[in-house]
Structure formats: C-alpha cells, structure tokens
Amino acid sequence: MPYLDNTFKTLDYWAEELAIPLYVISDNQQRPFRDNFLCLQQSNTSRLYFIHHRWEQEARAGKKYFEQNHRLLGYSKKVQAIVKRFQQIRLDPKKRSDFIALTKMFRAWNNVYFVTEAVRLEKFEGAKDEKSVSDFRKIAKLRLTMRELAEKTLFPYHERAVATIAAAHNLKAGDLFQYTFTELEHLLHSKEKVDRKIIGLRSRGFAFWRINGVARLVVGQDFVKIKKWVEAKYPTRGVKEFKGKSAHRGLVRGSVQRIVHNSADMRSQIHHFGKGNILVTEMTRPEIMAICHRARAIITDEGGLTCHAAIIARELNKPCIVGTKIATRVLRNGDTVEVNANTGMVKILKKDSPTQHTGQKSGLPK
Numbered sequence: 001m002p003y004l005d006n007t008f009k010t011l012d013y014w015a016e017e018l019a020i021p022l023y024v025i026s027d028n029q030q031r032p033f034r035d036n037f038l039c040l041q042q043s044n045t046s047r048l049y050f051i052h053h054r055w056e057q058e059a060r061a062g063k064k065y066f067e068q069n070h071r072l073l074g075y076s077k078k079v080q081a082i083v084k085r086f087q088q089i090r091l092d093p094k095k096r097s098d099f100i101a102l103t104k105m106f107r108a109w110n111n112v113y114f115v116t117e118a119v120r121l122e123k124f125e126g127a128k129d130e131k132s133v134s135d136f137r138k139i140a141k142l143r144l145t146m147r148e149l150a151e152k153t154l155f156p157y158h159e160r161a162v163a164t165i166a167a168a169h170n171l172k173a174g175d176l177f178q179y180t181f182t183e184l185e186h187l188l189h190s191k192e193k194v195d196r197k198i199i200g201l202r203s204r205g206f207a208f209w210r211i212n213g214v215a216r217l218v219v220g221q222d223f224v225k226i227k228k229w230v231e232a233k234y235p236t237r238g239v240k241e242f243k244g245k246s247a248h249r250g251l252v253r254g255s256v257q258r259i260v261h262n263s264a265d266m267r268s269q270i271h272h273f274g275k276g277n278i279l280v281t282e283m284t285r286p287e288i289m290a291i292c293h294r295a296r297a298i299i300t301d302e303g304g305l306t307c308h309a310a311i312i313a314r315e316l317n318k319p320c321i322v323g324t325k326i327a328t329r330v331l332r333n334g335d336t337v338e339v340n341a342n343t344g345m346v347k348i349l350k351k352d353s354p355t356q357h358t359g360q361k362s363g364l365p366k
Helices: 002-007 054-067 071-087 096-116 118-124 130-168 181-190 196-203 220-233 266-271 308-316
Strands: 012-018 037-042 045-050 206-211 214-219 241-243 245-248 251-259 278-281 297-300 320-322 336-340 345-350
Touching (some): 002 220, 130 308, 196 214, 206 220, 245 308, 297 336, 308 320
Parallel strands (some): 251 278, 278 297
Antiparallel strands (some): 251 336
C-alpha cells in the first residue's frame, strides 16, 4: 500500500493501553499526543505508535534533558509539585468549569509523566556506572509515584466527571469516550451532540493520527485496512524467539501465564496467577505489581529500565525482560519458555495445545 507506506514512515511501536478517550488522544496540548503518532483503537484497547522519526527525536530529547546538571533534581521537584497539586484536588464533576480544570490537570500530569517515557531514556540504558544506575533507580521511583498518584486521584475523578457529564446530556459514558476534544468542547459550551451513527462507527474501531500538526480520524473499512497494514509490520505468526531489554539478569524456564489489561476478567487472572509461572503482560501497572512475587520471571511488551516491571524485578531479584513489543501476542497460557534476561532473549520451547491440560485454572484467556 504505497499510500500507507508514505503516510506512516518509520513506524515504531510505542505502547498499549486500556482504551484512551478520543478527546484525550486528539488534545494536542497533551504532551504524548502533540504530533507524529498513530493510535489504533479497538476492543477497549489503544495501541500507539510513533511515526516520522519521532522515536529518535524523543530519545535525543531525553538524553539532552537528563545530561544537564541538576536535571534529576529538577524533575524530582516537578513530580513533588504535581503530587502536592493533586493532593489538593477539590472538584465538582457537575461543573463544566471544573471538568475543564480536570483536563488541565490531566495535561500537567501527562507533561511530567512523559518526560521519563522509556523511549526518552533509551540512550542511557547502556550505562553501567554507579551514578547512572543510581539515577535510573531514582527516576524509576519517581515515575512509579506519578502512576500511583494518577490511579488514586486523577483517574477516579475523571471517571466520575465523565459519568456526570454524560448523564447530564442523556449520553452513555462510553459514547463520550468517542468524542474528539473539539466535539467535547462544543458539547460543554452549546450542548451540540455528535450523531449516534458516527459514535457507533468509532466504537467499532478507529485510527487517529497527527502528522506535522495535521490530524486525521478514520473508521470503517479504512480503519480495517490501516490496522492490517500495521499488523503486517509486526508479524507474530511462527515466531520461535524474540528479544527485549534486560531489566534484571537471570536465566529460567517455566510455563507462561498472561495477564491482559483490556480483558473483562483481569481480576480473575490476577487472583488465579500460579506461583512459579512466567508473568507475561503488556506492562506491570500498579494493580498487578502485588502478584509479581509469585512469578518466576517477568516479560512485558512495553517499558525500559525505569518501568514498574524493572523496579519490582530488581526488588524481588526476578529475571525480567521488558520492551519486547510482541510478548502478549506471541505467547499463550501454558507455553513453555526460556527467559534469558542476561541477553534479553525469550525462546519458546513448547507451544501449549488448546486440548492439552496446562495445570492452570479455567477461565483464563488463551
């Protein structure tokens, strides 16, 4: 597809999240979504990519930022300021002005949190001197503080605000998630709603991207074509081994058990995680970090040496490989793998058969 080859030059996998509201993705004042990115959203999942060399640009920007004197101290102060600001949140989700204030707080949090995104620290990850390692661990702790802060304050406030606004306009909260930032502003200012047919199309899947400041949103068959084209760039069929970044060294073998954040039964997955299994997940967000002590090793799609998985792996002395990009799409419950966190390699030793007994409780997604 020449059109897509030209549009999405230098496509680089970035992250996968639970569905991000379209009004957040399309808000160009949110630092992660300012420019040169692609979001494919379907089935309650947002898959994000950098395009047009943004990966390299962010990596260079991060290196420049943290090479400056006292930058770690400066970043620490930014985190402390956000923590203090969030601890003082007193918003009424019924008020339009307070929802706008909440949006501004989302921007402030994102602007600070993104500074330590894995790609922005990529050029430091080969450093082994004592000061660099110490700085990495401090940055990682600050990043974890930021995520926990959002989980406890920002996200719950946001959910209540969305539910309140949706009810006030006779909409479902899920419908509101399909509004662009501009459309949400129109709704709040003049009660102008988006046609339900358009919302229905977007809810079945959309691609949103911004290149050189110009945004575009597509649905339907155009979305399907883009999704298939992107998936072809990251093939997973027939993969026998793959590589990530070693976050904590070690070599183990074991049975895979996935925890997938966009599934309805994630709590059940967490509850039934078997001791000694290999934890495979998109990213070890705070809600699943408590079970990491049961895992023999940890493999993630996302992250770098300052991600949550790296922090907990070092604390628990567990082999850990992060940033594989494809682990959750290649591996299934019951697969036997070798995790060589000394080299960053994951090797599939045996694929589990759907009819084969895995020793795991039923109800877990294959």
